[in-house]
Amino acid sequence: MHSPASSRSTVRRMARRASYDPDVVFAILDAGLVAHVAFVHDGQPFVIPMAYGRRGSELMLHGAVASRVLSMSDVPMSACVTIVDGLVYSRSAFHHSINYRSVVILGRAREVTAEADKRALLDAMIERMSPGRCAQIRAPNPKELAATRVLALPIEEASAKIRTGGPVEEPGDLDIPTWAGHLPLEMRARPHVALDESATRHPLPALACAIAPH
Amino acid sequence: MHSPASSRSTVRRMARRASYDPDVVFAILDAGLVAHVAFVHDGQPFVIPMAYGRRGSELMLHGAVASRVLSMSDVPMSACVTIVDGLVYSRSAFHHSINYRSVVILGRAREVTAEADKRALLDAMIERMSPGRCAQIRAPNPKELAATRVLALPIEEASAKIRTGGPVEEPGDLDIPTWAGHLPLEMRARPHVALDESATRHPLPALACAIAPH
Numbered sequence: 001m002h003s004p005a006s007s008r009s010t011v012r013r014m015a016r017r018a019s020y021d022p023d024v025v026f027a028i029l030d031a032g033l034v035a036h037v038a039f040v041h042d043g044q045p046f047v048i049p050m051a052y053g054r055r056g057s058e059l060m061l062h063g064a065v066a067s068r069v070l071s072m073s074d075v076p077m078s079a080c081v082t083i084v085d086g087l088v089y090s091r092s093a094f095h096h097s098i099n100y101r102s103v104v105i106l107g108r109a110r111e112v113t114a115e116a117d118k119r120a121l122l123d124a125m126i127e128r129m130s131p132g133r134c135a136q137i138r139a140p141n142p143k144e145l146a147a148t149r150v151l152a153l154p155i156e157e158a159s160a161k162i163r164t165g166g167p168v169e170e171p172g173d174l175d176i177p178t179w180a181g182h183l184p185l186e187m188r189a190r191p192h193v194a195l196d197e198s199a200t201r202h203p204l205p206a207l208a209c210a211i212a213p214h
Numbered sequence: 215m216h217s218p219a220s221s222r223s224t225v226r227r228m229a230r231r232a233s234y235d236p237d238v239v240f241a242i243l244d245a246g247l248v249a250h251v252a253f254v255h256d257g258q259p260f261v262i263p264m265a266y267g268r269r270g271s272e273l274m275l276h277g278a279v280a281s282r283v284l285s286m287s288d289v290p291m292s293a294c295v296t297i298v299d300g301l302v303y304s305r306s307a308f309h310h311s312i313n314y315r316s317v318v319i320l321g322r323a324r325e326v327t328a329e330a331d332k333r334a335l336l337d338a339m340i341e342r343m344s345p346g347r348c349a350q351i352r353a354p355n356p357k358e359l360a361a362t363r364v365l366a367l368p369i370e371e372a373s374a375k376i377r378t379g380g381p382v383e384e385p386g387d388l389d390i391p392t393w394a395g396h397l398p399l400e401m402r403a404r405p406h407v408a409l410d411e412s413a414t415r416h417p418l419p420a421l422a423c424a425i426a427p428h
Contacts (some may be wrong), residue, residue: 036250038261049250178350
């Protein structure tokens with residue numbers, strides 16, 4: 001059993017659904033597409049969606065130099081990745097639920113400024129959209145690299161939470177005449193849309209692991 | 215044209231993708247399944263995933279009385295709903311992107327305590343999982359209702375952001391020999407899983423509008 005890294009990163013509700021095992025945390029992060037990142041500005045919390053990557057035990061975020069990402073370096077922040085896996089239909093309103101896998105990370109991000117590191121981290125973000133893609137495209141030029149800010153958030157104070165399966169039912173509800181169970185959901189690809197005629201001469205990019213084929 | 219409600223809810227980056235039109239904001243909220251909610255505790259921002267509903271111009275959140283939802287009433291908070299619509303593959307690393315629809319709301323939530331209001335709001339959360347469902351199930355009993363806290367966040371200081379379509383390409387990149395375009399994604403249902411034999415005697419629940427049929 002892995003223990004939580006801190007009291008504040010300890011899951012309070014439905015603690016039986018929680019995990020602090022890095023392998024569980026990393027697997028969820030690797031299956032997600034978007035992180036929701038929270039930071040505080042003038043006492044007001046903001047939460048915004050961001051693409052992300054993972055390299056080892058760091059969550060990589062990037063943004064334009066002109067963006068609010070500026071205010072996220074070396075301040076307390078939180079990032080959450082959630083994958084919705086299904087809807088749970090009970091015979092009672094109270095026991096309706098959602099199946100999901102989520103990770104919440106607390107910590108401070110450091111800005112990554114060394115060029116080689118920045119390149120490696122931006123590559124990792126592309127590769128998770130399509131394994132092998134970096135070998136086929138133009139790498140960032142110096143101007144593009146200078147316009148991009150990269151942050152690395154340690155995945156240390158982190159917790160995972162997972163709900164699976166059907167509803168819990170109260171014994172007295174079992175005769176209520178309605179369907180009960182769960183509806184599994186998946187993120188599925190639809191047909192690729194080529195940008196132009198010349199694109200159609202090349203193979204389609206490999207699918208990210210989190211996406212079911214069309 | 216609708217204007218932002220405040221300076222702090224004005225989209226800074228890619229402002230051409232922003233909208234402050236309530237109809238646009240509401241349509242995105244009605245198509246999502248999970249909100250990411252941020253609040254501050256002891257100077258630390260937390261972001262957690264929560265089921266939600268919408269009633270008019272309020273976002274409804276609920277949680278167990280014992281949960282961290284306790285700390286979310288009448289303090290500055292932020293909620294974000296994001297729907298990932300696709301992955302964008304460019305011939306350059308820099309122009310890779312994600313298609314999405316998102317809404318960010320800033321504000322303070324009020325706790326809803328009147329029983330009739332609580333019931334109506336909890337019903338609205340069930341109905342978005344499956345239209346017509348509330349008529350088929352047992353409503354919350356007094357104990358369940360007392361164990362549930364309901365918060366209403368005004369959807370006033372809110373902005374929507376939408377990215378659609380393929381990548382922007384630099385003119386000099388057009389001859390790079392790789393596929394370019396976008397991959398539309400959708401949340402798709404897999405086959406329903408009944409909880410028990412008696413559930414199979416009843417019709418499947420209606421699908422939420424945001425979910426493509428199996």
